[in-house]
Amino acid sequence: MSLRIGIDIGSTTVKVVVLDEGNQLLFRSYERHYSKARERAAETLRSIEEKLRGQQVRIAITGSAGLGVAKAAGIDFVQEVYATAAAVNTFIPDTDAVIELGGEDAKIIFFGGALEERMNGSCAGGTGAFIDQMATLMNVTVDELDALSMKHEKIYPIASRCGVFAKSDIQPILNQGGRKEDVAASIFQAVVDQTVAGLTQGRELKGKIVFLGGPLHFIAGLRQRFVETLKLDEEHAIFPEDGDCFAGIGAALCATDFDECSFDDMLERLEKSVDSVGLVDTMEPLFSSQADYDAFLARHNAMHPPEVDIHTYSGDAWLGIDAGSTTTKMALITADGGLLYTYYQSNLGNPVAVVLDQMRKIYPLCGDRITIKGAAVTGYGEDLIKNAFNCDAGLVETVAHYKAAAHFNPDVDFIIDIGGQDMKCFKIRNGAVDSIMLNEACSSGCGSFIETFAKALGYNIADFSKLGLLAKHPVNLGSRCTVFMNSSVKQAQKDGASVEDISAGLSISIVKNAVYKVIRAASADDLGQHIVVQGGTFHNDAVLRAFELELGRNVTRPTISGIMGAFGAALFARDLHLDKSAILPEAALATFSHTAKPTTCNLCTNHCSLTVNTFDGGRRFISGNRCSRPLGKPKAENPDLMVYKYKKLRALEGKGSGTGVRGKMGIPFGLNMYENLPFWFTFFTHLNFEVVLSPESSRKLYLKGQHTIPSDTVCYPAKLLHGHVEALVEAGVDAIWYPCMSYNNDEGIGDNHYNCPVVAYYPELLAANVPLLKQTKFLNPYVGLWRHKDFGKRISKLLGEEFNIPRREVESAVKAAYAAYEAYVHDIRETGKLYIEYARANHMPIIVACGRPYHIDPEINHGINDLITSFGFVLVTEDALSYLEGYAPRKVLNQWTFQSRMYNAARYVCTQPDMQVVQLVSFGCGTDAITTDELRDILESGGKLYTQLKIDDISNLGAVRIRVRSLMAAMDARQARQ
């Protein structure tokens, strides 16, 4: 038998192994390929040529990026999960499961019984690439990240679904002073959760588990998180010595079945294939010539503010600080906007230290000549910096950017800012911010994404983006969220695209994301005539050029585009017209100290992760809170219909007016039960059941049911149901009532009255996927409530069969249930009226939260309602208003009851000057892809602002805060205009 070679070409690395007849490992290597996979593999083989020259060998290629190489070189290909399974079967035969993490793949293989393999879907979250991205974000190497994680004290919840979501979770923690050690461990925990949640899909991970792949091989902190989470002891957690190249070993084993060939022939074929280039989808170059580029530069460099020499100037000055997500920007200006001092740097995860450092530089430069008359802060770190340095004012980013842009171009009608993590765009109409578009988490992280990618390919960001400027054939990478771009890039690399073309392609993709995903523009005219671009990402000439080409018009990029937020904040400080700034004087900086301590608030069930920042002189700042209670102030108690409804529904358990003799009927407190519970509670208590509600939703409850979720991309409200039904079984109920409902109530305001498919049929999914439900009577029949008589007949039959209840009794319960539901609906409407009257009597603005009934669940909305009322709003919900408008034809098929309510509520809001709409959208909600556009149309054509808050399993109130504050600023501006 001959030697066998296995080559595993992954997304970031190449692994080569050689096995002898006795399955002994003769050679192994593990190397990064920096997108030159074929070359790397060939070089490695060349390096061991001496040992193998002239021999007959068997060879197989495996790995996610190996297919193209195998095809081009005419070498057999083995799918990598299959290869891994072969290796494990051979070397660790009594394994129960394998967890393998790669650069962009995550896999679980279950042995025992039927072999089952799972791979992550089209999402690359929770893999090596994700860890790389996170390390870049924290400005450490992966090794340092690992070391940090070993010293953690607490774990923060971080969205594990994809890197971009995680970024939006990590950034606020860092900005608000969270410890890097804790964040590092939390990142690894997120990977564990992603793997367990995404891939087990109902099958338990137990017994002897083998961990494979590069990240698990090299990162001890990650191993620790897995072992702790899965509660494994040493015997059951196996980390093989060659765990980083098991797939390669498996390929070599599989090669046994393939034909022999001569090593020299094979190597020659592989090397020759290096030059073969596949078909790449390409686009026009950004610049056709250097001269073209020079003209472009000259045009943009003309836009700059006056520069004033800080060493000679004497007079007043104003300071603006933009504590952004990844960078800190500062500007010190004179009364006419002249720049005395500017600063733009990565904040290295600690904005306080950066600002302190800069302040210590600025004061000596000012000397006695310059007096700082005001200081304002904007950006993610606004609160922290404002408290740390006693700044005079804080303002929301959108306002800061508008102030700056208007300084350069008073006619500006559209501003787009792409920063490290956010995109902000807004229109200016009649001198005020008119409509604000922030990126949803799915396409955020654009600036830092290029940076991560540059690093992955071995470049720094500046060099990398320059490469693209004169690229001949930019690769078309599509316009999806950045994490998916990873795969597109991988494909382009496979097809032989050059780094130059990829660089240009990435710049173009980011622009497409901005234009088509965030702004959702069909043409340049949708944006405006006078477009000002800013933010660090537009520093990148390739991005700017791509933007101009995409829009087909020239735009304005001030030379200080990177510090426009800070510049705007400084202008804002100037316009405060203060006599004296409260900012810490030079002397105070000498004794400045700052410590950040993480803690958990236990004042309510939200259990916010707080960070307590303590500064010298007893200044304290607490971040991470949703309400003012941990700050020692009483919670604002403005009328809030979400709270009212929630309390009212939650009270619907127990025996009611009945005896409860028929046993305990469990009802999961989720999805449409938030609408139908008043009905079912009365119905069952009337029949002498005791109604048992599942516990209030919580992250813990979600994690409890997480392992049985079959579809990772379904919305969070649905995912929560798994925990709810498990909790009911454990509570020992006699039966669980959770009917399937294709149709909702017919309120006469739509073209039909459906539920969405997930709400309608989730009970069937639970029945098929939650094994625990076999221990109880899980009743999930099809029912429809809108035909009262028909419902009565059918439910009588059903309950007769299931519980032997006489028809007469059921029919009377049905009557009572309809009456109870009517009363509930009436009560909500009346209470809404009262709240609106209260608001008007006290001159408070009203926010109408448009969502689904289940969005009142605090675990789903993460306390957004508290945040809104804390800003001085009265909050009512869509169902309190929707009845005030009748049916009207819509431009979309208006066929879902809950959604119809939102359209009607929005139409009503358009008639009320003191109301604004905030739409709550759950990630993964397919129907909202339709409702969001329609709702925006209704509101904008009614002269209202449109604000959308996207919510997921992780609370990131930072982004919500920006939106709500931007909305408030826009409302103020409108009022001022009138």
Place this chain on the structure above:
Amino acid sequence: MAELVYDKTGRLLFTKEMKEEYTILFPTMLPVHFGLIAKIFQMEGYKLEMLTTNHRNIVDEGLKYVHNDTCYPALLVIGQLIDAVKSGKYDPHKVALLITQTGGGCRASNYIHLLRKALVKAGLEYIPVISLNLSGLEHNPGFKLDLSSLRKAVFALVYGDIIVQCANQVRPYEVNPGQTERTIKRMEGFLLGQMKRGRGLNFKSMVKHFDHIVAAFKAVPVHGEPKVRVGVVGEIYIKYSPLGNNNLEQFLLDEGAEPVVPGLTDFIIFKIYNREVDVDIYGGKWAKKAACGAFRHYVEKCEQAMVDAMKRGGFRAPGTFSDLRRLIQGYLGEGNKMGEGWLLTAEMLELIHSGTPNIVCTQPFGCLPNHIVGKGMIRKLKDDYPNSNIVAIDYDPGATKINQENRIKLMLANARGLAKQEAERQQKEQAGEAVHA
């Protein structure tokens, strides 16, 4: 030039003059079925053209004019139509767009509205959009489905199914490359010729035509060992349309597999049957139920005839609608009707039962019904049928072919592994029997 006429809700109508002047464009889903329908409409005097375009700009146009979180088929269908309108091949003032509308609680029933929104956004709001549906939605004076054309359309679908079903069983084994495709073309020509003469449109002659079609495919010379069979189920557009599923069938063929794609007839019956089920579950007019029942029985009769003809001709015949209804018991209720509803799971069951346990379950990324009836049922199927080998593949503008193909390859590797195990087991059994003997 035809005047633009609107109905009282403000919808632009397709008028009788337009029928004379306008070219009606419609997107492809099933090339054979839709091609037949297009020809039938042409015979009725419509200038109808099925779009067979397949290039990147379709996706780009879709991204531009459709909310990006909307399902991928909407993006593709609308992108394909707008791409065609803008291509310069047609006078935009002399085209109308035709799109199917299923109705139901899934997002898909919104496609036509999204198309109209997209047209407004693209400044093409003067282009009329025609809804093709069986629910009596949206009438147009210039586009009427009378009973005879409806019947022809139903016939075209059943004919399409039998042609595709037979072709799929021959194509992977054909001795002369391309002969299967040529046979398909020949059969299309034959059927249209017959229809033109008013033949093939009653039950009796349909059965005769079935036999003719089956015989034509049986006559295609084949060779080689049986290949691994791979079933394809899923959201209807992604399942069938090569544009939507990155040429999945061709990929499977290239990988040495035989694709098994359940036909469209069951879906039509399913949609009719849902109306009957609704009356049972929720109440309603018995007359409506009876009418639907009669229609369903007729289509089921056609399906049964197709199954019989395939069996007579020596082909592996698909299960009938009543087989599917039987199989779904214990999995999903018949009230599960949005999107492909219970039919999708039933098709997987039918494939498993008929010796095709290897299945690709296709869906657009984030497809709502498929959370339940696709991915949501795989666990239970695996528990009940340990040999089932199902891979769920998501399609969207950002998903790359390489990731999808890699997952399908894993499924194929498993399929081959399972086949090998099964062969070894059988060998052992035979050896055991030999010893006993």
